[in-house]
Amino acid sequence: MHLLLVDGSGYIFRAFHALPQLNRKSDGLPVGCVQGFCNMLYKLTEDLKGEDEPTHMAVIFDYSSKTFRDDIYPQYKAQRPPAPEELVPQFPLTRAATRAFGIPSIEMEGWEADDIIATYACNARKAGGKVTIVSSDKDLMQLVEPDGSIRMLDTIPRPGQPPLRWIGVEEVFNKFGVGPDKVIDVQALCGDSVDNVPGVPGIGVKTAAELINQYGDLENLLAHVDEIKQNARREKLREHAELARISKRLVTLAQDVPVALDLGALARQPIAPSELFPFLKAMEFATITKRLAGLLDANPDDFAADPDIAAKPVAAVGFDNTARAEARAARQEATGRAGNATVLHAADMHARVKAIPFNPDAYEIIRDASALQRWLDLIVSNGHVATDTESTGLDNQTADLVGISFSVAPGTGAYLPLGHIEGNDDMFGGGRVEGQMDMREALDMVRPMFADRSILKIFHNAKYDLGLLARYDIAVNSIDDTLLLSYSLDGPQFNTMAELSDHWLGFAGIPIKDLLGSGKTQKTFAQVPLADAARYAAEDSDITIRLWQVLKPRLAAENMTALYETIERPLAPVLARMEGRGVSIDRQILSRLSGEFAQRAAAFEAEAYELAGQSFNLGSPKQLGEILFDKMGLDGGTKTKTGAWATGAGVLEELALKGVPLARTIVDWRQLTKLMGTYTDALPHYINQRTGRVHTTYSQHSVLTGRLSSNDPNLQNIPVRTEDGRKIRSAFVAAPGKILVSADYSQIELRVLAHIADIQALKDAFEEGLDIHAMTASEMFGVPVQGMPSDVRRRAKAINFGIIYGISAFGLANQLSIPRGEAGDYIKTYFERFPGIRDYMEEQKRRVKADGHVSTIFGRKINFPNANSHNPSERSFVERASINAPIQGSAADIIRRAMIRMEPALKKAGIEADMLLQVHDELIFEVPLGTENTAMPVIKTVMEGAAEPAVRLNVPIQVDAHAAHNWDEAH
């Protein structure tokens, strides 16, 4: 009998550090170690022939839990960092690989792999067999037998060395200076810093071997410790005798593990192609598949990839496509059976992270350079760090940096306070709190870490921190963002760290209100006492790293790696820069407009009182409704859902047409006061003192469909439709010596619809550059495009928009002020003319009910938890939204991609254009005067090609660009 025992866990860890980790499966899952492992299994069966050919085989893994060693010495392996994130999903896959090769995969709760290996090795030897242990772990060297009955084999690939390296007595002696039978005595003395085996301080391998060679074993040495001449050594041994004994117990492998399988069960089985090839195909290991096909004389094409492991097909938005339907069925089956390795891993990580307790006492305050250096060293060796900036406000363009926190693993945390001042908030009380590093010194120290591309910085809402740090000349490379991870996976369901923490970790965290208070007495973070601040800040980073450990594995498990890594994550720094640039507005123009609007509004106000016969608050819909419908007794009044009179613009327009002049006056007054309140009066307050410009904040994670939103101020709803509104837009100006360029997608959503629903007539119209609304009208009403009445085109336009919004007869009737029946007829005609559109709509409705979500062409999922609501109006709403979401969302994905590529493209073209604003289908740039005509073609090219190569659209995309000194004229 020749028993081959593979140390599976040891292999994975060592291979991870020995091999370049480049290989990923098509879903983004790292698989380099699994590949190396499969190669090794293949090599072993190939190379171990003749007298070395094993008759029995098993792969042994560590079971991740406590072992008896934790009871002997709690610190054992305690300081070991968590397994690298890239490695973790490969653990279950390695076990699956073992099974695919027809080899027993063995692990046991409470035992390390080494103990199981020792047990089997001794059993086999006692039975007269020969044993080969595939491992390079020095802890297993104690098992090597001088008679060659137990040997070790190192298979970790190392450049310039043979692939298989035998370890016998001689190699053990070279390593420990003693024979295998004395290895544990040497280890007892010298310890092992990696596993935290203490040994005797000050005694290394050399000294240990010398002592053991002299005294035979540990106990004899301790019995004769008085004879040792070197004073220091003798005293150390005396003092730490017990530590040495504990160490010996830690390193001594158990040989009596109650293994479930006996030796007979480890007899080698022929590899079953039906087990092996589905696994290899799912892992996308082409080379090894080919090799083994030759070896086994089997055809891999006879087997399908194992759906439990295979990359799940990206959710496609198209429909009526057999291949896609099959892919969807396979995906549902794969996720329905809880077998997918990435799914299991994600669930496992969640359970494990959730179980780690929080301990505020473990957090540290970094008060000096040496402490900071210690943390930086820790971060560098860890390779990744969760970090968070604390500042004096919510606006990163005005707030001051107060401190920075770090966490390298769940339960760890440190706070670097930099700008805390004494609690007094009057003008003279702001003395610096003692015990903080000098800000400049500290920032100089952390700057290289933030810039280092090999260190991953994990933020929650990186855009905020990036924008703030940029003001302190700290550039950040290599980021992850738990907020964007959450958004990529779950949409805008969770908005804050507190919500995420509560949901995923079951931990509430310290509310910021507890530190700052609220209302008039609210403090800034700079005034929070250091101890409280540190606990809060370090906890934030601690939470962030836990959320990262929970959410990041879900990307691969749920097929969202591409969305996150190619769209969301790279967009965040782009947006941070746009926010930082701001846009220039002309105060004078706004101030002049404000005066003009105020005068005109006052006139309308007086007129309204006159017409109403009384004065009232024009801004109160309640009071207005009472005057119109109760006092004046007008009919046509409808109630809102709360029972109040509806007085919206639509209602008032109807009344005005019926000859109620007050209604018109109110509409006009509302328009002017809206423009004042929201724009001419409000915008100047947003001009930043430092930059003289207006800096909006984009939200990348708020919109269901994948659009951005803009707030404080919202620069995505600057008026454009009315003449007065456009006057406000003209106050957005280029800086001196610059000019604005506006580039907008033409009919992007209809083009996306034509692509997704594959509507030939629409595609042809776009291909030929026709007026799409006129074409629609012509098709529907049989009216030639030449000389078409504007009202006919207007109706078709409303229908086209209606389609995008998930049309209903009710809505269309409302929009066009026509009877519902007539609107229904229009829709019917439309569907008869474009039956593909109805198919598209039905498919989205079916999907949202079946899956709870629909998807964009780039795989973004849009969730609708209410899809099967028992409330009919709620259900209808979801149906319409599920029709709109893939269209709006795919268009949003396209412009996001354009924005990510824009800066490098402009730079490459040597153009100094600054991207300032995004308004859903429009990008606004500021470029040096005179360069606009070279900038515009580059901008257009990037925008028009933004879907490629991920998606090849079957309609042309058109972008129109204009340059002018203000936004109104550029648009």
Place this chain on the structure above:
DNA sequence: GCAAGGACGTA
């Protein structure tokens, strides 16, 4: 001081 509702600005 805060939340909800209504209204209205944008794509």
Place this chain on the structure above:
DNA sequence: GTACGTCCTTGCA
């Protein structure tokens, strides 16, 4: 009929 954010009033704490 889709997707947002802001302003104002109202009502309640």
